[in-house]
Amino acid sequence: MADRNEPLSQIKSRRDAALQALVAGVPFIRWLGIHFDRRGNELTAVLPFDEKLIGNPMLPALHGGATAAFLEIAAIIELSWTASWADVEEGRLIPDPTDPSSMPRLPKTVDMTVDYLRSGLPRDAYARARVVRSGRRYASVQVEAWQDDRARPIAQATGHFVMPKNG
Amino acid sequence: MTDATDGPVKIDRAQQFITALPYARALGMRIDELGEGVAVVSMPFADHLVGDPHSGVIHGGVVSALMDTCCGAAVLSHPSVRSSTATLDLRIDYMRAAKPGQRLSARAECYHITRSVAFVRAVTTDEDSENPVASATGAFTIEAPRHG
Numbered sequence: 206m207a208d209r210n211e212p213l214s215q216i217k218s219r220r221d222a223a224l225q226a227l228v229a230g231v232p233f234i235r236w237l238g239i240h241f242d243r244r245g246n247e248l249t250a251v252l253p254f255d256e257k258l259i260g261n262p263m264l265p266a267l268h269g270g271a272t273a274a275f276l277e278i279a280a281i282i283e284l285s286w287t288a289s290w291a292d293v294e295e296g297r298l299i300p301d302p303t304d305p306s307s308m309p310r311l312p313k314t315v316d317m318t319v320d321y322l323r324s325g326l327p328r329d330a331y332a333r334a335r336v337v338r339s340g341r342r343y344a345s346v347q348v349e350a351w352q353d354d355r356a357r358p359i360a361q362a363t364g365h366f367v368m369p370k371n372g
Numbered sequence: 373m374t375d376a377t378d379g380p381v382k383i384d385r386a387q388q389f390i391t392a393l394p395y396a397r398a399l400g401m402r403i404d405e406l407g408e409g410v411a412v413v414s415m416p417f418a419d420h421l422v423g424d425p426h427s428g429v430i431h432g433g434v435v436s437a438l439m440d441t442c443c444g445a446a447v448l449s450h451p452s453v454r455s456s457t458a459t460l461d462l463r464i465d466y467m468r469a470a471k472p473g474q475r476l477s478a479r480a481e482c483y484h485i486t487r488s489v490a491f492v493r494a495v496t497t498d499e500d501s502e503n504p505v506a507s508a509t510g511a512f513t514i515e516a517p518r519h520g
Contacts, residue, residue: 230425261458274433274434319459320460
């Protein structure tokens, strides 16, 4: 059980370190400019708009492949974050923000089905993922992305993943 | 891309189309074959596209961008399509990790088309073309041609 009197700064730095260690080691996440907002254990992935993400210059609209990658990254990080939360909180895992190997390896994607609901505008996009089922070997995750209006998602996806061994 | 010009001219025009898409250009995509609802699009490996720092394997999201673009090109190359297209849905199965450092190549085929929807499937391989890296099936819109 977590210590109620643990200093708040220590709690925050542990959780931020865990998130940083999960994300920082992945070159493609950095190249896309994706970062994660954290409120307690709730994560929101943020994809800041960039010219290179455009797939239809006439509209203009985000490339479907950029949206799909964003959803997949949001799902993988959420899954890994959720799976390691208890170990981080209870001190069984000591995350080092500069060392990705201080956290478990990321799950591997088996499949992703993406529904494109609206064309992505040339603006920032946000995504939240929900782990629907997480077992020792397999997990199923749903994820949704939106832009200006949370009630008007631009895309949603379901993915299946294989969990890393030993963690 | 719907006129009856010969292959190389058509590929040139399609390549211009692809390099006009910033995301496809940023990933270095190249059209290798195109026509009659079939497209082959390839792209090089790059260190900044890696998704697993432990193995150096390219991120799945890169493979989906390649297949999405390739499927879209296949739809636009179909003789009965005279307008633009957008992805309705795309399912991707990741069969194995692509070899780090190797070029990826996707082949998409628009196997059925109605007035409003095109059904497409695609396969991606690395330089070992016998063992697919990933496959995809998707539905694409056929936008109504604009009048005037």
